[in-house]
Amino acid sequence: MAKAVKGCMNPECIANQEKSNFDLSYDHCPKCGLKLSYVCKDCRMELDDDTKKCCLRCESRRKDDREQMGKVIVGKLGVGAKALGDFAVDVGKKMTAIYDDFADDIKDRAEKKKQANADTKNTGDLSDNG
Numbered sequence: 001m002a003k004a005v006k007g008c009m010n011p012e013c014i015a016n017q018e019k020s021n022f023d024l025s026y027d028h029c030p031k032c033g034l035k036l037s038y039v040c041k042d043c044r045m046e047l048d049d050d051t052k053k054c055c056l057r058c059e060s061r062r063k064d065d066r067e068q069m070g071k072v073i074v075g076k077l078g079v080g081a082k083a084l085g086d087f088a089v090d091v092g093k094k095m096t097a098i099y100d101d102f103a104d105d106i107k108d109r110a111e112k113k114k115q116a117n118a119d120t121k122n123t124g125d126l127s128d129n130g
């Protein structure tokens, strides 16, 4: 199924500048009339025949990319799923703990505030009296 594409190699031509791909049924560029060449789909390098979509360099790079991508995705999914599970459990526990602390804290603060207000009032009274 690997079919080449054709491209215009004329550097002055808009089809070349826009990196247009032409169907193999085209022999000549519809824009400038120059004979079309088989080109690498990736880097637009001229190819000898229509058996490949990409030049050797791009083909091996694509293969590497695919393998690399596969590894990365598998790695991420594996680690991600586990981490996410742990994370959810952890957050669940923490939320409960935080809520308890928070409730206690509010109570504490309310008490302390009352106390602090009382202290301030007393001190204020004293200093006013000199």
Ligand SMILES: [Zn+2]
Pocket (backbone or CB within 6 Å): 008, 009, 010, 013, 014, 015, 016, 029, 030, 031, 032, 033, 034
């Ligand atoms: Zn052209």
Ligand SMILES: [Zn+2]
Pocket (backbone or CB within 6 Å): 040, 041, 042, 043, 044, 045, 054, 055, 056, 057, 058, 059
């Ligand atoms: Zn290429």
